[in-house]
Amino acid sequence: MKKFTGAVVISAVALLGGAVVGVPVHAADPATVVLSGGSAVFGLDPASIVATASVPGTVKFSAAGVGITGCDAVATAATTPFVAKCAWKPLAAGKTALTATLTPTDLTIAKVDANVFNVTVGVPVQGVVSPINMYVDEVLATGSTGVLAPYLGGGCSVTSTYILGQTIVWRVYANNADLGGAVMDSSNTAKAYITVDGVATPIQMAYGNHSGVAFWTAVLKTGAAPLYNTLGVINFKITMVAKDTNVAKVLATKRVASVVDGKTIYQNVSYYRATTLKNPIKGATGTWSSNFNPASQLTLFAVPVK
Numbered sequence: 001m002k003k004f005t006g007a008v009v010i011s012a013v014a015l016l017g018g019a020v021v022g023v024p025v026h027a028a029d030p031a032t033v034v035l036s037g038g039s040a041v042f043g044l045d046p047a048s049i050v051a052t053a054s055v056p057g058t059v060k061f062s063a064a065g066v067g068i069t070g071c072d073a074v075a076t077a078a079t080t081p082f083v084a085k086c087a088w089k090p091l092a093a094g095k096t097a098l099t100a101t102l103t104p105t106d107l108t109i110a111k112v113d114a115n116v117f118n119v120t121v122g123v124p125v126q127g128v129v130s131p132i133n134m135y136v137d138e139v140l141a142t143g144s145t146g147v148l149a150p151y152l153g154g155g156c157s158v159t160s161t162y163i164l165g166q167t168i169v170w171r172v173y174a175n176n177a178d179l180g181g182a183v184m185d186s187s188n189t190a191k192a193y194i195t196v197d198g199v200a201t202p203i204q205m206a207y208g209n210h211s212g213v214a215f216w217t218a219v220l221k222t223g224a225a226p227l228y229n230t231l232g233v234i235n236f237k238i239t240m241v242a243k244d245t246n247v248a249k250v251l252a253t254k255r256v257a258s259v260v261d262g263k264t265i266y267q268n269v270s271y272y273r274a275t276t277l278k279n280p281i282k283g284a285t286g287t288w289s290s291n292f293n294p295a296s297q298l299t300l301f302a303v304p305v306k
Helices: 002-022
Strands: 033-037 047-053 057-063 082-088 094-104 117-121 132-140 161-163 167-176 189-196 206-210 213-221 236-242 245-260 263-281 285-288 299-301
Touching: 033 094, 047 057, 047 094, 057 082, 132 236, 132 285, 167 236, 189 213
Parallel strands: 161 299
Antiparallel strands: 033 047, 047 082, 057 094, 094 117, 132 167, 167 213, 189 236, 206 213, 236 285, 245 263
């Protein structure tokens, strides 16, 4: 009986040993982490970068290869979805590559890097790059222009997309801070022109009355050569140069009397007064180039095929 029992025990141990030795250890599934968010405007409040992980852990966030201050080890939520957030204040405008590394809480799971997440940090469209500040748009020329004119109306439509054969009109409105914000017009402007890639001669702008409203205009006709016919984005730059001046509008105050409840009171009122300068102001030069997103850039298309 003892011998039989011993054989059973030995067999069981051998079987158990075989089971332990023969079964491979199950490896943990690899972790993942994905980035989103990061829509920021340079110089304003921080933007939120969101890392969504497959397991809990901590996330290190980086921008342009440099760790983001305060986001070296951001803990994810303890329960799904395992999300970690970083408040990011960009150091520069333009395109930036965001990255992140997840360190799982479970040490048997290896660290993992997120795929590079590219974002573009916003800048103001109408940036002031000199004392001259400009607002620019483009309109379809009034009248029938191009083979599709009967279907697109008579013109004067504000748009950034044109079809070969149509005429583009730039409208430019400008003010000069050196002259107390005075409107840039033909009396105080020495030069005003547009340079277009692919057009040899700068297009001169003209200041005039347009149905009771005055502003600068320039025209670009498109079509078969010798007209402009390069399809795609039309790259251009507007340049305005103010005349030298010895007279400027200066912000001043004056006391103005008024009667309130039968009593005369005096108030300080702001106004601009013309002042002759001992040293003339050198005319400022202002430039403007579109930095709209690609879908809003001035673009020329071919005539659609029937």
